Each structure stands twice: as structure tokens, then as C-alpha cells.
Amino acid sequence: MECKNCGAEVGIEYRLCPYCRTEIEHTNNTQANNSQPVIVVQNVLNNQNADPNAFNNSFDPLAALSSPKSKTVALMLSIFLGYLGIHRFYVGKVGSAILYFLTAGLFCFGWIYDIIKIASGTFSDGRGLTLTK
Ligand SMILES: [Zn+2]
Structure with missing residues (x-):
């Protein structure tokens, strides 16, 4: 995370910049972090739909x-x-x-x-x- 006001490197746990006390916008970063696992799960589901026998054959x-x-x-x-x-x-x-x-x-x-x-x-x-x- 980078403070938009003073440009300092700030940990993700901070809501306010410890140097200049400006509120840090977390919205863009949290969206990026959350979207990736959802895409992975969707890919797994799509693969199962494409070949329903693949899972059954490999493991009983x-x-x-x-x-x-x-x-x-x-x-x-x-x-x-x-x-x-x-x-x-x-x-x-x-x-x-x-x-x-x-x-x-x-x-x-x-x-x-x-x-x-x-x-x-x-x-x-x-x-x-x-x-x-
Ligand atoms: Zn700052």
C-alpha cells in the first residue's frame, strides 16, 4: 500500500497513514485480492462440466x-x-x-x-x- 498524500509505504492493516494521518483507500486492493479465488473456483467448475467423467474415473x-x-x-x-x-x-x-x-x-x-x-x-x-x- 502507498499513501496517496505523502507517498509512504504503509502496511495493509492501517486505515490511516501513520506519517500524515490521511485515510488510505483499501477498496481497489481488497477487490483485486478477492476476485482471484472466485475465478479459480469458476474454472474448476467449468472443467468439471466440460468432462464429468474425469473426476469419477480418477478416484472412488x-x-x-x-x-x-x-x-x-x-x-x-x-x-x-x-x-x-x-x-x-x-x-x-x-x-x-x-x-x-x-x-x-x-x-x-x-x-x-x-x-x-x-x-x-x-x-x-x-x-x-x-x-x-
Ligand atoms: Zn501519508
């Missing part, structure tokens, strides 16, 4: 969010050993796995609940990632 967010643990293995473990919490050990939910181990799968209620959750593809692992495969 659902694949990145699913657990690396096998849904089939977890289902088998939950059906045969679920009352011992083995399927919860398998997906890394160690705390609740120990609880299941000590209480026979929360007195079988948690065991049955987990089988339904795993079979319907809504069971998540120790990091909160859904078992989909």
Missing part, C-alpha cells in the same frame, strides 16, 4: 473408505465363533472383543446383532471403516 471415495478386512471372513467368524468375540478381534475392535469373550457375545444379543450387521454390509472395523468386500 467409497473404495477408499471400505475396510481392508474381508466381510466374508468376518461373517464366518461371527457365525461360528461370534460368542467369543473372535470376529471383533479380527477387525481390530479389541476392547469390545474382550467384552464379548467374557460375556458370551453380550449374552448372545451382541453376537446376533453383529451377524446381521456384517451380512448387511454395515459393520465397521476398529478404524471405523465399513466391511464391504
Whole structure:
């Protein structure tokens, strides 16, 4: 910023020139600073409209969010050993796995609940990632 009255270099945070006390006009500078990001966003949107498949092909967010643990293995473990919490050990939910181990799968209620959750593809692992495969 430059003071129009005395020509001194003034920081953008000043509303008055510290040398001559003239009010500094910020309007031109703030407009220039704000307009640039808007143009960038508009360009991104225009590019997506031009090629809608470009974004979908490069990255699948659902694949990145699913657990690396096998849904089939977890289902088998939950059906045969679920009352011992083995399927919860398998997906890394160690705390609740120990609880299941000590209480026979929360007195079988948690065991049955987990089988339904795993079979319907809504069971998540120790990091909160859904078992989909
Ligand atoms: Zn000045």
C-alpha cells in the first residue's frame, strides 16, 4: 500500500497513514485480492462440466473408505465363533472383543446383532471403516 498524500509505504492493516494521518483507500486492493479465488473456483467448475467423467474415473471415495478386512471372513467368524468375540478381534475392535469373550457375545444379543450387521454390509472395523468386500 502507498499513501496517496505523502507517498509512504504503509502496511495493509492501517486505515490511516501513520506519517500524515490521511485515510488510505483499501477498496481497489481488497477487490483485486478477492476476485482471484472466485475465478479459480469458476474454472474448476467449468472443467468439471466440460468432462464429468474425469473426476469419477480418477478416484472412488467409497473404495477408499471400505475396510481392508474381508466381510466374508468376518461373517464366518461371527457365525461360528461370534460368542467369543473372535470376529471383533479380527477387525481390530479389541476392547469390545474382550467384552464379548467374557460375556458370551453380550449374552448372545451382541453376537446376533453383529451377524446381521456384517451380512448387511454395515459393520465397521476398529478404524471405523465399513466391511464391504
Ligand atoms: Zn501519508
